[in-house]
Amino acid sequence: MTLLDVPPPDPNPPNRKVLMFGIIGITIVSISLFVIGLRRGTNGLSEIPAYQDDAGVADVPTGTATLFFVAEDGMALIEHHQPLDGENGNDSLGHARTVLKHQLAEAPSPLKSPFPEGTALRAIYLTPDGDAFIDLNREITRGHGGGSLDELFTVYALVNALTTNLPGVSAVQILINGQEVDTLAGHIDLRRPLEQNMKWVSGYTENSESESTSTGG
């Protein structure tokens, strides 16, 4: 897929130079509009879906998805490895949707989901530069219990789930009903894409991210 569908050259162009400058001009303007739209986000997401299929996220993993739920002691997220049973999509978008479907589902006992009941995925957008935009319904704010700790768990369960399972995703921004938001419940800054952070996950330290623990699954 290309950014613009440029028409084939006219065998008898009236003025080839003018046409070339026109095409280049349109291309530059279009790319600029895309970049501005992407960074501003609140202008709506209408520009972004055109790039879903163009997200250069390769190496879609198979087999299991690593998900994050609240540990029994409530002090950290904990990894849970969820078998996908062949249901992961055959492209990065499909895989992202599958991962989020399981991440937003009920947590396996005795773990707890960091998401309010009724939280649902509306859409997901992947960009070629590794940003993922997750658009959720309003239940994630409406039903959120608040507090910095649980808000951190909610945000980083999503960020870590996508960045862990999709190697091409490096940062995640959460949208609510298609709009950028300041925070979910007044604490964590959601105005920009956030990168993976495993310090909220049990078993990880800042210098040792390989000591993960898992509940299996």
Next chain:
Amino acid sequence: MLALDELAEIFNFKIDDSGNGTANIAYGSDLILLTSDQPVISVAGRLTSLRIAPKHTDDGWLVSLEFLNRAVAPLIDKRIEVRRLSRLILVGDVVVPRVSGQYRRPNDGENLVLEVIPSTPYTVSQENAQLVIRFEADALDVEQLSDLSGELVAGISQNPSAASLVVNLEPAFAAFSVSSRSIRNEGDEINIAMTGSSRIATAEPPPRALPPNPVSSASVAPLPDLTPPPTVRVVAIDAGHGGSDTGTISETGTLEKDVTLSVARRLRDAIQNQLGLRVVLTRTRDDLVPSDTRAEVANNNKADIFISLHVNASIRPSVSGAEVFYLSMDEYDAETRALEERDVQLVPVIGGGMREIDLVEWEMAQVTYLGRSARLADIVHEELSRRVPMSSRDVQQAPLRVLVGANMPALLIEMGFISNEADEERLQTMRFQDAVVDALVDSILRFRSYVELVGYPPVANTEDDNESAHTQVRNQ
């Protein structure tokens, strides 16, 4: 939780309990439809979501406090204000100003200072051995007056039958004068200055010992540095949440926004009285204040410290204890982190020469102060640990929205978990709130000493100040 039967009596509702876990509440031709344990209710045909679902019990229906604002107020078309701390529910346009007081003892007399929010006309008159302060109001919402007394005043009480305060005078009282000033267009500070018939010896506690003002060890500059010596002069206190943003809510209905405002007011009084520093509050009442506005209040008042007060919550009720946070930039994407590598511009200065100035985006001002914020957070964590139960976590870093625009060392304190029964009970007690206040007053003192000793180092990543950023202004 409130009994729906009692609300029905007060607001003239008619309850039709179906007996199968649903109820219709009629007010004129309008209806509220409730289902037990369902947070979504219908109010005059509109669906409204509540944080705490109505509950049907053997004794009748129970609803949370938010039900008043979310369901009752739209139906009766009147303003309802819930003042949880003072246990007041105000319906309609009644005038009930909040009144709090301080007693100050300057050398030449004693001052009674009353903060009245919102502004309310008043008179002060002497009637025999009493001063009577009458307000043109329906009632008063009074706090912190019972323990105010001195050599000239025996005590202060509220006249329950009128919106007035009565100051009982001691025989040594001779005269008084009244002045007032506006507080940020929100209310008035009334200062009643009293003098005695003879000079009164005051028992002012000795001032806390402060380290001597150090000589700056900064590099010698060819130009005179007009920057005032580093210290702490102004403290910004941010009471988390407010207005329609209640923050987290306990099962019994305790609101985070009320706890944070109560502690913020106490902290303000303590800092002013004990340290003599100027204090600005990002909100003084139950208002919704955007995050950017909170930082703006601190920045525009040139605050030297920003303290955001919050109450935590967990889906696990066992989690408890206080936590201290400061800003982390690590989680932001590479483009945002690049803001730390900001522009440096040379500008001409009076007398010739150039000065190098770092330019930081206004909304990312905190990147300059991460090192000092870390130091402040360490101190606060240590002082809190001596006085209140802490969580097992050490000082935390997170991309906290309210801190990112603060142009000074800044931190966020979660004072406890409202979702934990013991913490929730503790958070509402004066004893606990005073312990937090004491910890923060001592922390500010220690941080002021640190800033005055270390100053603003001219280079980054010194041992004393491990900032990833650079100095704000430095001489060339």
